[in-house]
Amino acid sequence: xxxxxxxxxxxxxxxxxxxxxxxxxxxxxxxxxxxxxxxxxxxxxxxxxxxxxxxxxxxxxxxxxxxxxxxxxxxxxxxxxxxxxxxxxxxxxxxxxxxxxxxxxxxxxxxxxxxxxxxxxxxxxxxxxxxxxxxxxxxxxxxxxxxxxxxxxxxxxxxxxxxxxxxxxxxxxxxxxxxxxxxxxxxxxxxxxxxxxxxxxxxxxxxxxxxxxxxxxxxxxxxxxxxxxxxxxxxxxxxxxxxxxxxxxxxxxxxxxxxxxxxxxxxxxxxxxxxxxxxxxxxxxxxxxxxxxxxxxxxxxxxxxxxxxxxxxxxxxxxxxxxxx
Numbered sequence: 001x002x003x004x005x006x007x008x009x010x011x012x013x014x015x016x017x018x019x020x021x022x023x024x025x026x027x028x029x030x031x032x033x034x035x036x037x038x039x040x041x042x043x044x045x046x047x048x049x050x051x052x053x054x055x056x057x058x059x060x061x062x063x064x065x066x067x068x069x070x071x072x073x074x075x076x077x078x079x080x081x082x083x084x085x086x087x088x089x090x091x092x093x094x095x096x097x098x099x100x101x102x103x104x105x106x107x108x109x110x111x112x113x114x115x116x117x118x119x120x121x122x123x124x125x126x127x128x129x130x131x132x133x134x135x136x137x138x139x140x141x142x143x144x145x146x147x148x149x150x151x152x153x154x155x156x157x158x159x160x161x162x163x164x165x166x167x168x169x170x171x172x173x174x175x176x177x178x179x180x181x182x183x184x185x186x187x188x189x190x191x192x193x194x195x196x197x198x199x200x201x202x203x204x205x206x207x208x209x210x211x212x213x214x215x216x217x218x219x220x221x222x223x224x225x226x227x228x229x230x231x232x233x234x235x236x237x238x239x240x241x242x243x244x245x246x247x248x249x250x251x252x253x254x255x256x257x258x259x260x261x262x263x264x265x266x267x268x269x270x271x272x273x274x275x276x277x278x279x280x281x282x283x284x285x286x287x288x289x290x291x292x293x294x295x296x297x298x299x300x301x302x303x304x305x306x307x308x309x310x311x312x313x314x315x316x317x318x319x320x321x322x323x324x325x
Contacts, residue, residue, distance in 0.1 A: 006090055018313040022186075027265050035091040037076030038159060039069045041189030043206035047123060047253060048092050049307050050285055054276035059268065067117035069186055073097035073107065077282035079190055081110040083258035087265035090119070095252045099308035103316040104162035112309075118301040119255040120270045122277070123291040125206040126226035127249045128236070132195045135202065140223045140242035143202070147178040155181045157191040158201040162321070165191075166205040168212040168225055168249035170319040176244050176264040195219070206251040207232065207290025232290045252294070252308070255300055266298060 035051060038044040045067070052063035067088075068076040068325060071095045078093035093116075102108050110116065131139065135154075137143035147154050158166035161184045173180050182252060185191040185201050188209040194200050196218055203210065204225060211232070213219040223242040226249075230236075239247040257266060274295045276282060286293060296304070315321075 010174045025086075027268060028059060029080045029088065030087075031062045031064045032056070032059065032087070033062045033066045033078045033089045035066045035068055035079050035089065037041040037068055037070070037091075037094065037097060038072030039067060039189055041157065041192075041209070042157065042187040043125060043209045043251060044073070044092060044094055044253060045074070045267075046208050047286070048066075051122070051273075051276060051282065054279045054282045054299065055272050056276075058272035059073075060296060069274065070160075071097075072101055072163040072166075074105075076100050077116070077256070078109040080256060080258055080297070081115040082106070085117075085260035085262070087257060087260045087261050087269065089258060090121045091256050093117075093254055093256050094164065095250075095308055095312070096159070096165075096167075098254075098305050100164055100167055100312045100316065102309065103164045104322060112300075112305065115259050117257040117259055117261045117266060118298040118305070119257055119266055120273050120298065121254045121294045121304065122273065123253055123286060124293050124294050125251040125253075125289075126224050127165065127202060127204045127222045127251060128207050128210065128224055128233070128290070129172065129204050129222045129239070130195075130210050130214065131202045131222060132198060132200070133218055133220060134198045135220070137222070138220065140237075140244060142243040143222060144176050144178055144244070147176075147180060150324065152181055153181040155183050156204065157183045157185055157194055158203070159187050159191060159193040162279060164249060164251055164312070165203070167315050167319070167321065170321055171315050172225070172239075172244065172247050172250060174245050174315075174318065178251045195216075204249065211289060212264070230290050230292075234289055252304075254305070270295075270298065298323055 036048050056063040056260050077093050077097045083089040156169045221236045223239045225247045277293050
């Protein structure tokens with residue numbers, strides 16, 4: 001009869017053997033899972049479904065989306081952090097799960113530096129302040145005046161407590177000197193649905209998810225939380241141009257792999273992403289959504305994520321925002 005120690009040794013040996021066997025297989029050995037942390041219809045899902053075709057074609061295997069919505073993208077990143085290091089599972093991570101939530105939660109299920117292998121940044125999306133058509137404001141100045149007349153009455157939605165959309169709203173409140181009520185949702189699509197129904201008044205949101213509603217006139221764009229205007233909305237001013245300084249908030253999305261994923265597989269994915277996003281039709285589609293392509297090396301991604309961590313940490317500290325998981 002095996003002792004407990006002997007059983008453990010056999011189990012660890014079998015696990016190590018299985019991992020070694022997996023890594024010995026050609027890569028990719030089948031469909032590659034792309035974990036996404038927000039529900040269908042939101043920015044992350046929209047971008048993910050747009051890029052999986054061209055990336056999969058370059059990688060030599062289809063990418064299949066695995067939705068793990070919740071906790072501002074933390075659940076998806078956690079799933080990747082615990083995945084097998086074979087390159088068959090990747091995560092499309094957002095700034096919220098990487099640079100914001102570590103400041104918001106008392107404990108995190110992963111350490112970004114230790115438990116994730118950076119692959120490449122994908123795109124950045126300047127966040128846009130939009131109001132529902134039920135809100136009687138046609139400019140940022142009018143919205144600020146309205147909010148100051150009735151402190152705490154007007155609401156802004158987000159993709160969850162601790163998401164970059166939440167912190168962008170807090171940053172806008174701080175810089176404009178107004179009091180707004182935050183209403184969190186599980187993703188961009190539910191927040192948009194709520195504003196269409198008149199349940200919330202405004203969103204500071206990634207451009208792609210609201211463009212259809214801007215075109216129909218259901219949402220009114222007031223200002224961009226960026227340093228410059230974007231081609232898809234040439235007549236929409238920046239926050240600075242609209243009279244509120246120092247409100248820079250960009251959504252950004254990047255590919256990470258489980259820790260320990262071999263460097264050659266990391267490079268294969270990075271190359272496929274870079275080539276896939278260089279496709280002219282893909283570039284045009286992303287531009288029409290308001291996205292800026294920002295592919296990078298793994299080290300460039302690591303450094304950028306660190307700088308964003310510091311930036312949003314200060315906003316969390318000043319705003320006093322907290323989250324529970």
